[in-house]
Amino acid sequence: MGRGFPNQPLRRFAPATSHKHDGDDYPTLTSRIPTPDIKQVNISLDFPTSPKLSYYFVKSNKPYYLCDTIEVSIEARNAKNESKVYGGDFFFAWIHALRASAAADKIIDHFNGTYTAKFRLHWAGQVKIIIQLVHSAEAVDVMKRIRDNFPARVVYGAEFYAGEHTTSVKTPCYIATDMYINPKEKFANMTFCNFTDDRTSFPWFCVKPKMLSCDTYFQHTSTWDYEYIGDLISEDEIRLISGPNHGVAGFYYKDVWHSLVCHNRDDNLRLPEITKCLQNHTLYFLGDSTIRQWYEHFARFILKESKVEKLHAMSGLGPNMAVDETHGIHLKYNWHGYPVKVHVHKALVKDIEYIPNRIDDIESDKKVVVFITIWAHFSGTSLDYYRNRLYKIKDSIQRLQSRNAYARVLIKSANTIDYWGNRNCTPWYYWSLDQVMREVMSGIDNVTIIDVWDMTIGHHSGYRIHPNVDVIAQETDMALSFLCSDD
The missing domain is CATH 3.40.50.1110 (SGNH hydrolase)
Structure with a gap:
C-alpha cells in the first residue's frame, strides 16, 4: 500500500452577551468542542505554530495493506523552531491518490504540542499524505474569546422606504438591541423597531429611521459592517487570525x-x-x-x-x-x-x-x-x-x-x-x-x-x-x- 514518509512540513491553509432567550430552558452542550486553556502556559502571539517548521512523519515504515491504519505523528513547532508544549491547533488531514481521496479518521490532540492523525486505507496503491495547519492554537484562542465575549460583532442592514419607494433609509439590524453601531454613523438618541417573530420568538431589531415608521421596513440588505472586530483585538491578533476529532464519514474512489x-x-x-x-x-x-x-x-x-x-x-x-x-x-x-x-x-x-x-x-x-x-x-x-x-x-x-x-x-x-x-x-x-x-x-x-x-x-x-x-x-x-x- 505504501511505505513510511520522512518528516514532512505542514501545508499552510489558503486564503459577552449570551443572547439566550428568556424562558428557554435548553441544555448547554459543548463537549464536542475540545479547546484547551492555553492561558495556563506562557504564550506569545509573536511565536504561534509555524506551518513551515512543524512537521509530520509516519510512525512505521512497514508495508501497509488494504484496510490497515496509517498513524501519522504531527509535531507543532513555533516560529523559533521550538516544540510547542500545549495543544489546540486546528488541522485538516487527508490522503489522496489518482481519483481517490479520504480525510483522516481522526486527529488526536495530545495537548502537549503533538498530534496523531489516523487514516484507514480503503484502496490499493500509493497514497500521498497531506497535513494542513488551518489555524494555530493561538488563533483558535483568539477566535474563541471573540465569539464568547463579543457576539454582537456583525451587524446587518435594513432598508426602509418612503412613499412610492422614491427614497430609502438604511439602518443597522441585529438579533439584540445591544448591537454594534459604528461611531461614524449618526444614530443619536436611537430607538428600535422590534421585528421579533410572533411564532418562534426569534428576535430581530433594527434602528428606527427618524422620519419613517417601522412598518416601512421593506427589504434586508448587505451586512452593515465587518470592521468592528478590529476594535476588539490587537493588530497582532488580527494578523494571527488572517482539528476535527470525529470519525471519518467516508472516502472518494474513482470520484464516487x-x-x-x-x-x-x-x-x-x-x-x-x-x-x-x-x-x-x-x-x-x-x-x-x-x-x-x-x-x-x-x-x-x-x-x-x-x-x-x-x-x-x-x-x-x-x-x-x-x-x-x-x-x-x-x-x-x-x-x-x-x-x-x-x-x-x-x-x-x-x-x-x-x-x-x-x-x-x-x-x-x-x-x-x-x-x-x-x-x-x-x-x-x-x-x-x-x-x-x-x-x-x-x-x-x-x-x-x-x-x-x-x-x-x-x-x-x-x-x-x-x-x-x-x-x-x-x-x-x-x-x-x-x-x-x-x-x-x-x-x-x-x-x-x-x-x-x-x-x-x-x-x-x-x-x-x-x-x-x-x-x-x-x-x-x-x-x-x-x-x-x-x-
Missing part, C-alpha cells in the same frame, strides 16, 4: 463517495428509480445557499422534466419552486430567516421565513421530505443563540412527525469553506457550529444527518463554501440512497 457510517447504495440510482421513489412527494429545502445548491441540482439534473419558477424572489434567498407535473413532484426552497449575510443581493422582508414556521405549515396528509441546513450565516452569533435556533427547529420536526407519518427529514451538515481571510468566517467557527448541530440533532427518530464535512475536505476540487457540481451530486446521491432504499 463511499460512506463508512451509512449503508448507502453502492450503485447510483437511475432517473426512473428516483422519479418513482419521489412520485407525489413535496420536497422542502430549508436553509442557506448550500441547501439551495441541492434544490437547484434536483431541479436541473434529477427532475429533468421540472418547470422551475422563482416566486417573486429578488435573489437566491427564495422562495423558489420547481414542479414535475408528470410525476407530481414539487420542490420548494426557502431561506432560514435572519440573520442573513448578503453582499450583492437584497431580500424582500416578506420573503424571509423562519424554518420552524415553514415546517409547522406543512400539511399533515402529504408525502413530504424536508432537507435542512443552517450554519453559514451564524458565525457572527453566540453559540447560545445558535443552539436555541436548533432546538426550536428540533421541536418543529418532532411536531411534524407527530402529525404526519409520511414525513422524512434529512439534515445536511456544514461543509469546509474557501477561507479568504474574513475574520468572522473562519473554518474553526463553522466547525464549532457543526459540532453543536450534531449534538442537538442526533438521536431524533427518523431524522438523518448527511455528513458532508469530510466530503468537502477529501475532494480534489478543494475547499469551497459552495462545492462544485461533482460534490453536490455525491451529496444528493447520499440523500437519495436514504430516501429510496428498499429497506
Whole structure:
C-alpha cells in the first residue's frame, strides 16, 4: 500500500452577551468542542505554530495493506523552531491518490504540542499524505474569546422606504438591541423597531429611521459592517487570525463517495428509480445557499422534466419552486430567516421565513421530505443563540412527525469553506457550529444527518463554501440512497 514518509512540513491553509432567550430552558452542550486553556502556559502571539517548521512523519515504515491504519505523528513547532508544549491547533488531514481521496479518521490532540492523525486505507496503491495547519492554537484562542465575549460583532442592514419607494433609509439590524453601531454613523438618541417573530420568538431589531415608521421596513440588505472586530483585538491578533476529532464519514474512489457510517447504495440510482421513489412527494429545502445548491441540482439534473419558477424572489434567498407535473413532484426552497449575510443581493422582508414556521405549515396528509441546513450565516452569533435556533427547529420536526407519518427529514451538515481571510468566517467557527448541530440533532427518530464535512475536505476540487457540481451530486446521491432504499 505504501511505505513510511520522512518528516514532512505542514501545508499552510489558503486564503459577552449570551443572547439566550428568556424562558428557554435548553441544555448547554459543548463537549464536542475540545479547546484547551492555553492561558495556563506562557504564550506569545509573536511565536504561534509555524506551518513551515512543524512537521509530520509516519510512525512505521512497514508495508501497509488494504484496510490497515496509517498513524501519522504531527509535531507543532513555533516560529523559533521550538516544540510547542500545549495543544489546540486546528488541522485538516487527508490522503489522496489518482481519483481517490479520504480525510483522516481522526486527529488526536495530545495537548502537549503533538498530534496523531489516523487514516484507514480503503484502496490499493500509493497514497500521498497531506497535513494542513488551518489555524494555530493561538488563533483558535483568539477566535474563541471573540465569539464568547463579543457576539454582537456583525451587524446587518435594513432598508426602509418612503412613499412610492422614491427614497430609502438604511439602518443597522441585529438579533439584540445591544448591537454594534459604528461611531461614524449618526444614530443619536436611537430607538428600535422590534421585528421579533410572533411564532418562534426569534428576535430581530433594527434602528428606527427618524422620519419613517417601522412598518416601512421593506427589504434586508448587505451586512452593515465587518470592521468592528478590529476594535476588539490587537493588530497582532488580527494578523494571527488572517482539528476535527470525529470519525471519518467516508472516502472518494474513482470520484464516487463511499460512506463508512451509512449503508448507502453502492450503485447510483437511475432517473426512473428516483422519479418513482419521489412520485407525489413535496420536497422542502430549508436553509442557506448550500441547501439551495441541492434544490437547484434536483431541479436541473434529477427532475429533468421540472418547470422551475422563482416566486417573486429578488435573489437566491427564495422562495423558489420547481414542479414535475408528470410525476407530481414539487420542490420548494426557502431561506432560514435572519440573520442573513448578503453582499450583492437584497431580500424582500416578506420573503424571509423562519424554518420552524415553514415546517409547522406543512400539511399533515402529504408525502413530504424536508432537507435542512443552517450554519453559514451564524458565525457572527453566540453559540447560545445558535443552539436555541436548533432546538426550536428540533421541536418543529418532532411536531411534524407527530402529525404526519409520511414525513422524512434529512439534515445536511456544514461543509469546509474557501477561507479568504474574513475574520468572522473562519473554518474553526463553522466547525464549532457543526459540532453543536450534531449534538442537538442526533438521536431524533427518523431524522438523518448527511455528513458532508469530510466530503468537502477529501475532494480534489478543494475547499469551497459552495462545492462544485461533482460534490453536490455525491451529496444528493447520499440523500437519495436514504430516501429510496428498499429497506
